[in-house]
Amino acid sequence: xxxxxxxxxxxxxxxxxxxxxxxxxxxxxxxxxxxxxxxxxxxxxxxxxxxxxxxxxxxxxxxxxxxxxxxxxxxxxxxxxxxxxxxxxxxxxxxxxxxxxxxxxxxxxxxxxxxxxxxxxxxxxxxxxxxxxxxxxxxxxxxxxxxxxxxxxxxxxxxxxxxxxxxxxx
Amino acid sequence: xxxxxxxxxxxxxxxxxxxxxxxxxxxxxxxxxxxxxxxxxxxxxxxxxxxxxxxxxxxxxxxxxxxxxxxxxxxxxxxxxxxxxxxxxxxxxxxxxxxxxxxxxxxxxxxxxxxxxxxxxxxxxxxxxxxxxxxxxxxxxxxxxxxxxxxxxxxxxxxxxxxxxxxxxxxxxxxxxxxxxxxxxxxxxxxxxxxxxxxxxxxxxxxxxxxxxxxxxxxxxxxxxxxxxxxxxxxxxxxxxxxxxxxxxxxxxxxxxxxxxxxxxxxxxxxxxxxxxxxxxxxxxxxxxxxxxxxxxxxxxxxxxxxxxxxxxxxxxxxxxxxxxxxxxxxxxxxxxxxxxxxxxxxxxxxxxxxxxxxxxxxxxxxxxxxxxxxxxxxxxxxxxxxxxxxxxxxxxxxxxxxxxxxxxxxxxxxxxxxxxxxxxxxxxx
Numbered sequence: 001x002x003x004x005x006x007x008x009x010x011x012x013x014x015x016x017x018x019x020x021x022x023x024x025x026x027x028x029x030x031x032x033x034x035x036x037x038x039x040x041x042x043x044x045x046x047x048x049x050x051x052x053x054x055x056x057x058x059x060x061x062x063x064x065x066x067x068x069x070x071x072x073x074x075x076x077x078x079x080x081x082x083x084x085x086x087x088x089x090x091x092x093x094x095x096x097x098x099x100x101x102x103x104x105x106x107x108x109x110x111x112x113x114x115x116x117x118x119x120x121x122x123x124x125x126x127x128x129x130x131x132x133x134x135x136x137x138x139x140x141x142x143x144x145x146x147x148x149x150x151x152x153x154x155x156x157x158x159x160x161x162x163x164x165x166x167x168x169x170x
Numbered sequence: 171x172x173x174x175x176x177x178x179x180x181x182x183x184x185x186x187x188x189x190x191x192x193x194x195x196x197x198x199x200x201x202x203x204x205x206x207x208x209x210x211x212x213x214x215x216x217x218x219x220x221x222x223x224x225x226x227x228x229x230x231x232x233x234x235x236x237x238x239x240x241x242x243x244x245x246x247x248x249x250x251x252x253x254x255x256x257x258x259x260x261x262x263x264x265x266x267x268x269x270x271x272x273x274x275x276x277x278x279x280x281x282x283x284x285x286x287x288x289x290x291x292x293x294x295x296x297x298x299x300x301x302x303x304x305x306x307x308x309x310x311x312x313x314x315x316x317x318x319x320x321x322x323x324x325x326x327x328x329x330x331x332x333x334x335x336x337x338x339x340x341x342x343x344x345x346x347x348x349x350x351x352x353x354x355x356x357x358x359x360x361x362x363x364x365x366x367x368x369x370x371x372x373x374x375x376x377x378x379x380x381x382x383x384x385x386x387x388x389x390x391x392x393x394x395x396x397x398x399x400x401x402x403x404x405x406x407x408x409x410x411x412x413x414x415x416x417x418x419x420x421x422x423x424x425x426x427x428x429x430x431x432x433x434x435x436x437x438x439x440x441x442x443x444x445x446x447x448x449x450x451x452x453x454x455x456x457x458x459x460x461x462x463x464x465x466x467x468x469x470x471x472x473x474x475x476x477x478x479x480x481x482x483x484x485x486x487x488x489x490x491x492x493x494x495x496x497x498x499x500x501x502x503x504x505x506x507x508x509x510x511x512x513x514x515x516x517x518x519x520x521x522x523x524x525x526x527x528x529x530x531x532x533x534x535x536x537x538x539x540x541x542x543x544x545x546x547x548x549x550x551x552x553x554x555x556x557x558x559x560x561x562x563x564x565x566x567x568x569x570x571x572x573x574x575x576x577x578x579x580x581x582x583x584x585x586x587x588x589x590x591x592x593x594x595x596x597x598x599x600x
Binding site: 064068073080 | 366373375397511523526529531535536538540541542545
């Protein structure tokens with residue numbers, strides 16, 4: 001379920017609190033490891049991209065990035081993380097996705113560009129690490145519900161070293 | 171936890187790398203992975219006396235281009251001299267009173283100016299600016315106060331190495347049999363190879379030698395990377411060929427495994443991951459390789475995978491993509507890893523896209539395989555601290571002609587390591 005039940009959303013009149021509800025819902029699904037539901041938030045043509053720390057403007061068609069998933073690979077990522085064979089995430093980390101400073105751009109065609117700051121805490125094996133950066137979303141409304149067409153995660157840490165790796169979903 | 175000792179001549183001490191060919195037994199004492207004393211000895215005996223990878227010439231293509239990074243744990247920078255066109259590797263410290271002179275990770279500069287007292291150096295390292303020079307006595311010779319080059323700098327086909335040991339053998343001699351395999355990687359390109367923009371800079375809480383072993387370990391592929399092979403299978407890849415090939419000791423601690431594997435190679439072995447439309451293009455690349463290098467070598471470049479270790483801490487893995495990876499211990503149980511992707515410079519954009527795609531399915535801290543290697547290495551390190559078991563077993567394949575999923579290549583590393591470090595353990599710690 002999402003916070004939008006009861007009234008179909010319209011991109012042109014979308015308010016920030018409605019977008020925040022959606023992003024907070026997404027964060028909760030990730031923290032609950034409900035990855036199948038999380039995956040359902042994406043459109044079939046969606047992308048999920050994380051550039052390298054030293055190349056925040058990196059273009060996945062040209063540059064090396066940390067993650068460049070289309071729906072095929074994103075589904076495989078979810079399937080992997082749901083299995084007991086993704087050893088880095090078995091057992092799963094406890095995560096805490098914190099989303100703030102949500103800002104909406106004016107709608108562009110059928111899309112809404114949204115940015116938000118994030119801190120993702122990850123706890124596993126007695127170790128605490130965190131990821132800090134900015135989300136860049138391109139959201140669309142499908143059948144009255146918000147959906148993600150693109151999620152680009154730009155890290156602020158100068159290297160990935162403090163966090164170790166990128167085995168979880170940000 | 172047991173400690174390794176400094177006294178190799180102690181009556182009761184035995185080598186920490188213990189080889190018994192008659193018993194087909196090769197074992198390494200776990201103190202080599204946990205001892206602070208051994209770690210310090212590695213810094214002194216290995217990292218101060220090896221050729222260490224600095225970077226690739228393509229990263230500093232134009233005059234004045236520079237990259238800054240630690241090498242062997244020391245901050246240095248590599249710059250292409252504007253006048254000479256030569257690639258220099260300098261200690262990153264002002265010759266006046268020490269501040270770093272290169273303060274960004276990459277860029278282009280005509281001069282490197284120390285912000286502290288504004289001493290200024292050109293891209294060849296010469297001291298060209300000292301404010302109030304007249305304040306110094308007439309006899310003060312500034313010509314000797316240029317940036318200090320690392321003791322030895324040399325490159326092999328674009329791979330730039332440096333050594334802090336002025337007396338080390340020349341780079342080509344040092345590389346020994348590894349040159350042939352670097353050539354095979356580089357010759358996949360019709361022209362130059364280049365490092366693709368974007369760097370994987372991650373860390374692992376484990377001993378650096380665990381990553382040496384892992385980077386050239388064919389044995390773990392099927393068990394550890396089950397989800398990766400499942401992904402390939404879902405795309406229609408035939409997994410029945412498995413991983414098969416051989417391991418080679420290349421001398422001086424270098425080693426390689428060379429093998430066939432189910433995954434595709436951007437140069438030049440098609441697999442479903444690349445898509446139907448890529449078939450023709452990859453076949454064309456393959457035919458070009460055969461035309462350039464002959465049937466045997468052409469096919470070898472196209473079809474076979476190479477996991478190459480250049481002692482002590484450079485890995486060039488020419489697999490579903492080419493990764494160049496170096497790593498440095500920060501403590502016995504922690505290392506920093508820096509990894510890049512390498513590709514032919516003139517590669518068509520579509521092929522480049524598929525190469526990037528192929529890399530990410532397996533490699534990198536967000537890939538479908540590398541995170542599980544990280545977990546394996548940290549798991550080993552945690553296991554060591556449990557105690558009870560003192561030795562790691564590296565004997566696989568001793569009784570037969572070595573295969574790619576054997577451990578001969580690791581034994582080559584460990585023999586050279588032991589030659590340099592001379593680690594021993596007391597009898598009561600065995």
